[in-house]
Amino acid sequence: MPSRDPEVQRLTDIEAIRQVVLRYCRGIDRLDLELVRACYHPDATDTHGTFTGTVDEYLVWVERVLGRYDDTFHLIGNHLVELVEGPFGDPSTVARSEAYGVAHHRSRDPDPHRNLTIGFRFLDRFERRTGGEWRIARRIATTEWVTALGPEQRWPLPAGGAVGGRGRRDPLYELVPELDNSGEAP
Numbered sequence: 001m002p003s004r005d006p007e008v009q010r011l012t013d014i015e016a017i018r019q020v021v022l023r024y025c026r027g028i029d030r031l032d033l034e035l036v037r038a039c040y041h042p043d044a045t046d047t048h049g050t051f052t053g054t055v056d057e058y059l060v061w062v063e064r065v066l067g068r069y070d071d072t073f074h075l076i077g078n079h080l081v082e083l084v085e086g087p088f089g090d091p092s093t094v095a096r097s098e099a100y101g102v103a104h105h106r107s108r109d110p111d112p113h114r115n116l117t118i119g120f121r122f123l124d125r126f127e128r129r130t131g132g133e134w135r136i137a138r139r140i141a142t143t144e145w146v147t148a149l150g151p152e153q154r155w156p157l158p159a160g161g162a163v164g165g166r167g168r169r170d171p172l173y174e175l176v177p178e179l180d181n182s183g184e185a186p
Contacts, residue, residue, distance in 0.1 A: 013092060014081045016134045017126050021099050024122075024136075025074035030173075031066055031166040033059050041127060041135045048141040068114060071166065073104040081126075095134070097124040100144075112148035119144035 004012070020039050027035030037059060040046075046058040053061070066072060078100040083092035099122040107114035125138040167173075 010083060010092075013083055013095070013128070013134065017081045017095055017097055018079055020126070020134055020136065021076060021079065021097065021122060021124070025076060025101075026172075028062070028066070029072050029074055029166075030170055031063075033063060036062070039136055040139075041129065041137050044135070044137050044139070046136075046139045046141070048139070049143065069105045069107045071106050073106075074101055075103070076101045093128045095126040095128075097122070097126055099124070115149045117147045117149070119146075 024036055024039040027033065027039065037055065040055040042055065044055040045053065046055060048058065048062070051058060051061045076099050078098075080098045082096045084094040084096070085092055101120050101122065103118045103120060105114070105116045105118070109115075121142045121144060123140040123142065124136050126134050127137040128134045
């Protein structure tokens with residue numbers, strides 16, 4: 001890696017970490033578990049609600065949990081990233097990340113337990129390992145609050161519009177190849 005101004009490197013590292021958190025949310029909401037897996041180091045651990053275990057165990061657990069819902073929608077708000085300077089002022093290889101968020105979980109099932117909005121925080125230990133890529137090494141997902149909606153509070157989606165969905169039926173997967181093949185920067 002070419003040497004950079006330390007402040008430029010710091011800002012580059014912080015943005016790289018924020019991008020991992022956003023890709024994680026995309027992976028969860030699109031039910032793209034390979035994208036979620038790529039956000040973690042292979043030996044990472046996750047504590048998420050009632051779950052604690054390895055990233056592989058987490059992916060099995062989260063796929064089962066997400067199967068209860070027709071869709072989820074994660075929004076990230078405040079996101080503080082703190083780089084931990086290495087010895088002798090070396091560039092950071094460890095960072096703390098605290099991201100506040102709101103996650104909507106929806107189902108056609110009218111049960112309010114299947115139609116939740118959750119305030120959460122992702123408390124992450126990020127590490128930059130061989131290859132220079134930042135990934136999650138340890139995550140603790142806190143639950144800050146939960147609200148449930150009854151069927152009378154749901155609003156119908158307008159007919160004929162683009163509607164998000166899980167997997168390859170989401171309009172994102174139509175746009176990505178189009179941009180990738182255009183020869184132009186997105």
